Amino acid sequence: MATATTAALATTLIVSNALIAFGVGAGAPVIVKKLAQYAESLLPGEDNVSTKGK
Numbered sequence: 001m002a003t004a005t006t007a008a009l010a011t012t013l014i015v016s017n018a019l020i021a022f023g024v025g026a027g028a029p030v031i032v033k034k035l036a037q038y039a040e041s042l043l044p045g046e047d048n049v050s051t052k053g054k
Helices: 002-010 018-042
Strands: none
Touching: 002 018
């Protein structure tokens, strides 16, 4: 995911030099991990599922 994110940004004008590309590449795994944690928090878990018959 991080590689895809960095590659997508590399095709835009945002990444204009090697230092910015390095920073994006270094920060992408952290950003993707935070986004994954946020997405998982939106999914219903065992505590949100109603239990029938109990």
